[in-house]
Amino acid sequence: MVAGTLYTYPKNWRAFKVLIAAQYSGTQVCMLSAPPHFHFGQTNCVSEFLHKFPTGKFPAFEGHDGFCVFESNTIAYYVSNEVLRGSTPEAAAQVVQWVSFADSNIVPPAST
Template sequence: MAPIGSLWGDARQRQTKYILSAAAIAGLEVDLQPFEFGVTNKSPEFVNKFPFAKIPTFEGEDGFILLEGASIARYVASLAPESGLLGNSIKDAALVDQWIHFAEHEINTFTDYIWQLVERFVPEKAYSENIHKVIAERQERSLKFLEQNLDLRKFLVTDEITLADIIVAGVIQRAARVTLGAAERALYPNVFAYYERVAGDPRIKDIFGAKDFVEVPVAPKKDE
């Protein structure tokens, strides 16, 4: 099968995992291009084609250009409607989108905020324990909501893996490498049993790779 297009991204990046996983389940091939961060995306050829100069980026065989991981993954899924990745009805598709937005904005946003705060990627490299606490509480609220929704469900929308499950699993993997240590993960048994179902699917297991979960959440160094 000929590739549907070329993808520039890092295979370790959750957004790239979304796209490659969607393609694998859809039975489609995406040509992952060689990429070196800070080099490839600063080359004149790359910037001319992708002015935003970020990854992942996609170019279809017909020249169609697309940015943002979830959008590219959704486009890939739409090319194989029989895969069930977008559900089986208009309502299913709306639920898929709901969970994608929820995962990206109500869980992953807080993972990124906390990581940036602890690593001093904020103005004046300041760290605020109070801000850290508030952000962690907001993520906790979202995880509790997800835990409740998975109480009696194998997957989020249908009885099979959809794009929503791929993206939620990617977001959970990222959180468990940053904000959710062993003690925190124990609070969400449904979420992490679900993660194992999705990330352990033989079609995408190698794409998700090793869990590499942290034992304790990231925190500022004691001398900071």
């Protein structure tokens, strides 16, 4: 089972996608979003963080095994189980389809 640390800032709605996917999948995720372990605008600018996450953006996820990945949809997919990802190629394609649809058609108007 995947487990690791999610780096984000407080109330980041993109991180909520990851946390929801993790909860439904039974994945253990520790969230760092506040001092002393995380300082928005500082932690993401240090070389150690940028080595793991070259864009310096949030959310970012580091697995207990050292695997690092960024972008909320990618992290949500990574921490998900087969039920959420889709157990067949067709079901998986539909999951990606609706995630893409939401990012293109729901998020922009909801963010304005």
